[in-house]
Amino acid sequence: xxxxxxxxxxxxxxxxxxxxxxxxxxxxxxxxxxxxxxxxxxxxxxxxxxxxxxxxxxxxxxxxxxxxxxxxxxxxxxxxxxxxxxxxxxxxxxxxxxxxxxxxxxxxxxxxxxxxxxxxxxxxxxxxxxxxxxxxxxxxxxxxxxxxxxxxxxxxxxxxxxxxxxxxxxxxxxxxxxxxxxxxxxxxxxxxxxxxxxxxxxxxxxxxxxxxxxxxxxxxxxxxxxxxxxxxxxxxxxxxxxxxxxxxxxxxxxxxxxxxxxxxxxxxxxxxxxxxxxxxxxxxxxxxxxxxxxxxxxxxxxxxxxxxxxxxxxxxxxxxxxxxxxxxxxxxxxxxxxxxxxxxxxxxxxxxxxxxxxxxxxxxxxxxxxxxxxxxxxxxxxxxxxxxxxxxxxxxxx
Numbered sequence: 316x317x318x319x320x321x322x323x324x325x326x327x328x329x330x331x332x333x334x335x336x337x338x339x340x341x342x343x344x345x346x347x348x349x350x351x352x353x354x355x356x357x358x359x360x361x362x363x364x365x366x367x368x369x370x371x372x373x374x375x376x377x378x379x380x381x382x383x384x385x386x387x388x389x390x391x392x393x394x395x396x397x398x399x400x401x402x403x404x405x406x407x408x409x410x411x412x413x414x415x416x417x418x419x420x421x422x423x424x425x426x427x428x429x430x431x432x433x434x435x436x437x438x439x440x441x442x443x444x445x446x447x448x449x450x451x452x453x454x455x456x457x458x459x460x461x462x463x464x465x466x467x468x469x470x471x472x473x474x475x476x477x478x479x480x481x482x483x484x485x486x487x488x489x490x491x492x493x494x495x496x497x498x499x500x501x502x503x504x505x506x507x508x509x510x511x512x513x514x515x516x517x518x519x520x521x522x523x524x525x526x527x528x529x530x531x532x533x534x535x536x537x538x539x540x541x542x543x544x545x546x547x548x549x550x551x552x553x554x555x556x557x558x559x560x561x562x563x564x565x566x567x568x569x570x571x572x573x574x575x576x577x578x579x580x581x582x583x584x585x586x587x588x589x590x591x592x593x594x595x596x597x598x599x600x601x602x603x604x605x606x607x608x609x610x611x612x613x614x615x616x617x618x619x620x621x622x623x624x625x626x627x628x629x630x631x632x633x634x635x636x637x638x639x640x641x642x643x644x645x646x647x648x649x650x651x652x653x654x655x656x657x658x659x660x661x662x663x664x665x666x667x668x669x670x671x672x673x674x675x676x677x678x679x680x681x682x683x684x685x686x687x688x689x690x691x692x693x694x695x696x697x698x699x700x701x702x703x704x705x706x707x708x709x710x711x712x713x
Contacts, residue, residue, distance in 0.1 A: 320420045357649040393634065422480035425503035426472055427510055432485065432502070433457055433467060439487070440515040443496040448489030460488045468497070473532025475501050475513070476565045482513060484538055486530045493548035499540050501570070507509055514539060516563050523579045526556065537562045537574065544579040555584040555697060584697050587618040588625065588662075589705040592686035595631075595674065595712035605677045609640060610710065614668040614688050617705075622662045624691035629655040631684040631712060632676070639673030658691065681713035 433455050442448040456464040458712045469486035476482060488497040498518035505511050516538050519527055524542035531539045540563065543556035562574030591613050597606040610629065616622055624646070629635075636653055645657035655674070662668060687707045692698030700706055 342527075373454050405455060411604065422478040423504040423506060423508070424480055425482035425513075427483040427502055427504070429467060429470055431510070432470075432483075432670060433441055435510045437500075437502070437510065438512055439465070440498065440500065440512065440518075442489055442498060443519050443521055444490070445489065445496050447491055448496055453508070454705055455487065462491055464490050469530050471493055471530050471532045471538075473536060473538075475532060475533070475538055476503070477536060484516065484530050484532055486540075488527075494546045499527060499538065500566070501538065509584050512566065512569075514570050517542075517572075519546070519559070520701050526553070528558070533562075537564055538570065539563075539574075544582055545585070551699060552697075555582070555699075557582055581619040582701075583620055584692070585618065585699055585701045586616060586620045586622045586690050587702050588622060588688045588690060588700055589615045589617055590627070590688040590708050592629075592684075592708045592710040594710050595684070600679070602660075603677070604679075605675055606679070607638060608674050608676075608712065609670050610674060610686075611669060612686055613667060613669040614662065616662045616664055619664045620698075620703070621664055622660060622690045624660040624698075625662050626689050626691050627657045627659070627670070628687045629672070629684060630687065631655065631674070632678050632680055634678040635676040637672065638675035641670040641672055644670065660691075682711070684710050684712055686710065 334477040355366075403513060436452050437452050439450055439453045441450040448465070451464050455467045457467065464511055465489045467485060468488050472481050473484070474481055475484065483502040483503060484499060486497065486499050489495045496519045499515040499516040501516055503513045517527070517540055519525055519542070523544040525540045526543040527540060528543060528547040529541040533539065539560050541558060541560050543553060543558050545551055545556045547553040547556070557579055559576050559579070560574075561572055561576065563570040564573045593611040594609040597608045600606050612627060612629070614625060614627060635655060637657075642657060644659060646659050655672075656670070657670065659668070685707050686709075689706060690698040690700055
């Protein structure tokens with residue numbers, strides 16, 4: 316650069332300093348200290364944040380691993396919401412022990428469907444004594460086809476043995492025409508998944524209960540069974556039967572009753588009448604050729620239920636009619652000639668009544684007659700005899 320140029324540039328700088336020097340002030344030592352402190356604080360904050368991140372990332376990862384769901388969840392429990400007096404049914408017989416396992420083995424799932432049961436063969440416990448229905452391996456049927464079919468009537472599910480898994484309860488009936496014995500069994504699966512009978516809950520009996528109608532499992536594992544004192548059929552309507560619910564619990568080896576009545580009261584529609592008759596000795600024929608005689612007949616009520624009206628019928632050879640004696644004690648009164656029938660009553664529980672009936676007959680034959688007795692009810696208040704075997708007696712006439 317030439318000297319004239321140096322002189323020009325120097326002049327320009329001189330003018331610039333003269334214009335701006337009065338308004339520019341140096342920062343000084345205080346400003347420098349403030350700047351240093353601000354930079355130190357920024358460095359400290361950045362360092363602390365880095366430390367926090369370094370600690371938080373591993374901790375968060377461990378927590379996430381701990382919160383991961385258990386790949387083997389515990390089996391679900393389900394339950395169905397949940398009682399008059401002859402003797403209780405025979406104690407149910409155990410069939411198999413429930414599957415148990417430690418913490419590492421879950422209880423088998425015993426929820427069995429209707430289709431699965433119909434496809435299986437079950438080793439059933441004993442029924443009430445029957446010539447048709449037997450214990451042992453049995454295939455269930457969905458509907459009645461032939462005598463002795465074991466019908467699957469009802470199903471219920473719930474944890475009945477307390478193992479934390481659901482079992483199946485089934486109401487079964489061995490069909491014999493309109494009737495047949497019934498039983499309730501609890502079913503489970505073994506460790507191989509096969510269907511097994513855990514135990515018999517209860518069964519019908521020859522006397523009472525004569526019919527099992529329904530079953531449920533409560534949320535506490537109690538098996539409830541609805542039963543009736545008499546089974547339908549043979550002129551008996553189920554509407555006339557007494558019903559009640561009884562509860563049963565698994566003890567570890569068998570089911571025992573824990574709730575409800577243990578017997579049924581006398582059924583008001585059932586009585587038990589019996590009759591006995593003496594022989595008839597005919598007199599010699601009178602001028603008209605007719606013979607007369609007397610028969611003694613005793614009727615007893617063996618039940619705890621009164622019979623308001625009783626019918627007594629004497630069956631003899633043709634031509635025999637009511638003639639004299641106690642026919643006047645009959646409710647309707649016996650005509651001089653007519654059927655040999657007497658209706659009387661009431662006859663209370665444990666009571667008996669003896670009649671001496673006069674008879675007349677123009678037939679000289681000898682033979683055997685029958686005295687029959689039966690209770691008389693109405694459509695609104697039926698009355699039947701529970702034991703027909705003692706409702707008649709034979710006698711001779713000669």
